[in-house]
Amino acid sequence: MTELGWTVLRFWxxxxxxxxxxxxxxxVTDARTxxxxxxxx
Numbered sequence: 001m002t003e004l005g006w007t008v009l010r011f012w013x014x015x016x017x018x019x020x021x022x023x024x025x026x027x028v029t030d031a032r033t034x035x036x037x038x039x040x041x
Contacts, residue, residue: 007031 001008007027011020 009024009027011023
């Protein structure tokens with residue numbers, strides 16, 4: 001999936017929901033600040 005530009009995140013049911021949300025927010029923020037190859041097409 002990553003080869004197609006997807007970011008794969010895995011979480012488990014026993015993980016703290018707040019920690020999961022922080023991880024998701026960090027991943028989205030990181031993805032938004034990086035140049036996107038698909039936006040140049």
